[in-house]
Amino acid sequence: MAPVIRTARERAREELTLEIKREARRQLAEEGAQRLSLRAVARELGMASSALYRYFPSRDDLLTALIIDAYNAVGERAETAVADSPADDPRAQWRALCGSVRAWAKEHPHEYALLFGTPVPGYAAPQETIAPAARVPLALISVVRAAAGRFDPPAPVRPLRGKLAEQASALRAQAAPEVSAGVLTRGVVAWSQLIGMISCELFGHFVGSFDPADEFFTHTVEEMADFVGFP
Numbered sequence: 001m002a003p004v005i006r007t008a009r010e011r012a013r014e015e016l017t018l019e020i021k022r023e024a025r026r027q028l029a030e031e032g033a034q035r036l037s038l039r040a041v042a043r044e045l046g047m048a049s050s051a052l053y054r055y056f057p058s059r060d061d062l063l064t065a066l067i068i069d070a071y072n073a074v075g076e077r078a079e080t081a082v083a084d085s086p087a088d089d090p091r092a093q094w095r096a097l098c099g100s101v102r103a104w105a106k107e108h109p110h111e112y113a114l115l116f117g118t119p120v121p122g123y124a125a126p127q128e129t130i131a132p133a134a135r136v137p138l139a140l141i142s143v144v145r146a147a148a149g150r151f152d153p154p155a156p157v158r159p160l161r162g163k164l165a166e167q168a169s170a171l172r173a174q175a176a177p178e179v180s181a182g183v184l185t186r187g188v189v190a191w192s193q194l195i196g197m198i199s200c201e202l203f204g205h206f207v208g209s210f211d212p213a214d215e216f217f218t219h220t221v222e223e224m225a226d227f228v229g230f231p
Contacts, residue, residue, distance in 0.1 A: 017055055019045060021069065024062055029110040033120045038062060060123055063114075067125065068132045070111040074104045075135025082139050090147035091230040097139055098194055098221045105198050112202060116195055137191060141175050144187045144228070148178035153229030157182030183229060190224040 023041050031040075038059050042052040056062040081100035085093040105112040114120075115133075125133075160168050160181055168181035176184050197220055200206055201213045210216035 013055075020052065020055055020062070021065060024066060025111065028066065028114065032110075033063065033114050033123075036063065063120065063123055064126055064129060066111070067114060067129055070108070070115055071129065071132035071135060073108070073111075074101060074115070075132060075139070077101070077104045078136045078139040082143060087146070090143050090150075091225050093143040093146060094140075094190075094225050094228075094230055095221055097136075097143060098217075098224075101136060101194065102198050102201075102217060105202060109202050112198070116199055117203070137188075138175070140187060140191050141184075143230075144179055144184060145176050147228075147230050148176075150231040151179075151183055151229035152231055153183070153186070154226055157186065160185060186228045190228050193220070193224055 020041060023044050024036060027036055027040060027044075036059060038052055038056065039049050041062070042049045045052075056065065077100045078097050081096035082093045085096040157180070164185075165181065168185045171188075172179065172181045172184050179187075197213075197217065201211075201217070206213050206216070
């Protein structure tokens with residue numbers, strides 16, 4: 001297959017797009033997502049606002065680009081962590097996934113906050129964010145699937161009823177037919193616990209209790225592995 005040859009104009013556009021996003025991330029760290037402004041980004045880059053609008057027509061378009069980049073970055077980190085763990089050891093994969101998400105969050109706290117913090121007023125994430133947002137949950141589901149037939153939870157899974165049973169069955173049919181709906185639901189509980197635990201650490205809610213949170217994090221990851229029933 002012949003290599004794709006980009007024109008000088010295409011390369012220049014790509015480089016300027018990266019520069020715009022770098023400056024936007026800097027402002028995100030200093031001012032927060034709510035105060036992100038295309039005019040401010042253009043001013044810092046020495047561009048006319050009208051020129052920047054040719055790259056990102058609105059603040060929401062720029063936010064979407066930053067969100068997609070962040071989801072893909074943490075998703076790639078999680079996928080690599082799982083792939084680098086023993087294929088026959090789902091508990092080790094779970095530990096690696098959790099550690100990789102936490103490490104990325106601590107390296108990129110403002111981007112993590114953009115994904116899992118307070119919603120930006122007036123911003124509604126478009127359809128194109130869905131696939132990147134699913135990368136880490138799908139990595140977790142791959143770990144759950146790797147343990148199919150070997151789960152050993154400490155207590156029976158509580159029966160699922162009503163709307164929850166419908167939702168869990170639909171997710172199971174779509175993502176993990178080898179796993180019971182109840183165990184898959186426990187996996188989602190563990191995922192929400194992971195995000196909540198990282199958020200509490202990054203946003204200072206463990207100060208005065210489990211700060212630093214290294215040992216608490218390790219302990220809770222094992223607790224959640226037991227809860228799901230990873231062997």
